[in-house]
Amino acid sequence: MAVAGHRAALGDSRGHPVVIIGYDAAVSAAHGARITVINGDERDLLLRVARREGVMVSDTFSRRFGLGPGDTVFLSTPDGERGFPILAVVLDYSVDLGTVVLDASAYREFWGDASVTSYEVWAAPDEDPRALRQRVSERIGYAVPVLTSRDMRAEFDGQLDHAMSIAYATELASGVIALFSVVNFIVVATHDRRREIALWGAIGTSRRTIERILHCEACLVGGLGGLFGVLLGGVTSYLVVRGAVPLVSGWWLEYRFPGSAALLAVPITIAVAAVSAVLPARRAARLPLVEALGTL
Amino acid sequence: MSMRRDEALVELSGVTKVYGEGTGMVTGLADVSLRVGAGEFLGIMGPTGGGKTTLINLIGGLDRPTRGTVRVADHQLERAPEDVIRLLRRRHIGVVFQAFNLLPSLSALENVALPLLADGLARRAAEPRARAALEQVHLVERAAARPAELSGGEQQRVALARALIADPMLLLADEPTGCLDTRTGAEMVDLLLRAHRLRGVTIILVTHDERIATACTRTVTVADGAIVADRRRPVGSTAGG
Numbered sequence A: 001m002a003v004a005g006h007r008a009a010l011g012d013s014r015g016h017p018v019v020i021i022g023y024d025a026a027v028s029a030a031h032g033a034r035i036t037v038i039n040g041d042e043r044d045l046l047l048r049v050a051r052r053e054g055v056m057v058s059d060t061f062s063r064r065f066g067l068g069p070g071d072t073v074f075l076s077t078p079d080g081e082r083g084f085p086i087l088a089v090v091l092d093y094s095v096d097l098g099t100v101v102l103d104a105s106a107y108r109e110f111w112g113d114a115s116v117t118s119y120e121v122w123a124a125p126d127e128d129p130r131a132l133r134q135r136v137s138e139r140i141g142y143a144v145p146v147l148t149s150r151d152m153r154a155e156f157d158g159q160l161d162h163a164m165s166i167a168y169a170t171e172l173a174s175g176v177i178a179l180f181s182v183v184n185f186i187v188v189a190t191h192d193r194r195r196e197i198a199l200w201g202a203i204g205t206s207r208r209t210i211e212r213i214l215h216c217e218a219c220l221v222g223g224l225g226g227l228f229g230v231l232l233g234g235v236t237s238y239l240v241v242r243g244a245v246p247l248v249s250g251w252w253l254e255y256r257f258p259g260s261a262a263l264l265a266v267p268i269t270i271a272v273a274a275v276s277a278v279l280p281a282r283r284a285a286r287l288p289l290v291e292a293l294g295t296l
Numbered sequence B: 001m002s003m004r005r006d007e008a009l010v011e012l013s014g015v016t017k018v019y020g021e022g023t024g025m026v027t028g029l030a031d032v033s034l035r036v037g038a039g040e041f042l043g044i045m046g047p048t049g050g051g052k053t054t055l056i057n058l059i060g061g062l063d064r065p066t067r068g069t070v071r072v073a074d075h076q077l078e079r080a081p082e083d084v085i086r087l088l089r090r091r092h093i094g095v096v097f098q099a100f101n102l103l104p105s106l107s108a109l110e111n112v113a114l115p116l117l118a119d120g121l122a123r124r125a126a127e128p129r130a131r132a133a134l135e136q137v138h139l140v141e142r143a144a145a146r147p148a149e150l151s152g153g154e155q156q157r158v159a160l161a162r163a164l165i166a167d168p169m170l171l172l173a174d175e176p177t178g179c180l181d182t183r184t185g186a187e188m189v190d191l192l193l194r195a196h197r198l199r200g201v202t203i204i205l206v207t208h209d210e211r212i213a214t215a216c217t218r219t220v221t222v223a224d225g226a227i228v229a230d231r232r233r234p235v236g237s238t239a240g241g
Ligand SMILES: Nc1ncnc2c1ncn2[C@@H]1O[C@H](COP(=O)(O)OP(=O)(O)O)[C@@H](O)[C@H]1O
Pocket: A290, A291, B019, B020, B026, B027, B028, B029, B046, B047, B048, B049, B050, B051, B052, B053, B054, B055
């Protein structure tokens, strides 16, 4: 078992509030803490932070102040302003203000503040995280929440799902609307082509063949529509996740194309089109020819 | 198609066609009987609303009589199943309407090939025949054109090529020159006459044009749903024959 103590505090960068994190980089690095680097050299990053070569800043900070690797961030300390070279921009959703992450020992030294905001506990390889959690809770008292990283992730996921639930509802609604428009399109398309379909019949095309042609066309329309929808949905969702969401919420989410859902979308639209074509095709194939051909 | 020698190719007996129901009832044809022998070139004439289109639609099986019988070759159309009638049209009856004969999204060649494709022939086999049919109406160089890119006369010639591609025994044409000017109309009539002479196809043609009527071996006048005149031309007097 190993323990790292981290400190998060409100700080000041040239009159702007920022969050300063005193991060136990040495212990975290030794236990393989994972940090997602957006910009900058990620090799030995935590060790370099531990050696006080510089600091990491969050993507929100980087965007807010327009600073990145190679730049210097200036922070107010009780002894006056101090500059820290930025080593990397890293992913951190915790606050919109933007965070500056420096080594815990440096924070303690420059700010004269030895308090700890959170402890990170690493279980030994053969240790059960739940049992460990129980032991920690018992030792420090139940007033302090103790979460396993899995619980924590589940909680974040739950929050994210909650935030996205409106999107899911919209998704469902648009799915239903799309379904109706496929049905509508096929009904209208066959109705608009009554004369053409009657012409097929007039030159002797059997009703079964006409039905088959209309079914094939419907499947083609469904397939193309599904493909087009997947492409358009892919582009739009990318723009939302990488453009709108960071702009509105400050969350820089990783974009992942929902491959299996996209793969399913095409056969589903084909099936919907095929099913919705059955009745219109049947009716079209049985049109009274003279009436449908109109006045000739 | 088996047929006794003395039998007509087309025979209508006591045919009545009533459109609509109740007070909206309109009589298209009333108790019409007509026999058309194989090899005839029959012109149907008469005033608008007389029943010419009704007559030709019943012969082509596009519509069914209200009363009476319609026989084409050995098929009784008034009681034949729809699919049998369509098969008959596909293989043995060509139809040409006054307008809107072609599928707008298909090329001239594809339009001509349609009856063969509808009969299950592969594209590879159908296209050379469609090309040959287009050649006979002098349009092979327009094979790739869409209907919208063709003149009215060209469109009608494409329709004629399609009507003839399956080598039918009967060709039905409802005012095929009705929308054409005199010169293109005459071209169309020349092509019909050639098909009649060279292939021996029986033609039933609705026309308003007296000059076209003179090309026919026989003319029937239909007015008020009845045949009011039936004139045969003596053999050998066929124009262009
Ligand atoms: N589909 C139809 N519905 C109702 N009446 C029709 C229909 N087709 C034709 N008629 C009527 O039947 C009569 C004969 O029409 P038609 O055969 O088209 O004559 P023609 O071709 O000689 O002009 C006309 O009175 C016409 O109004």
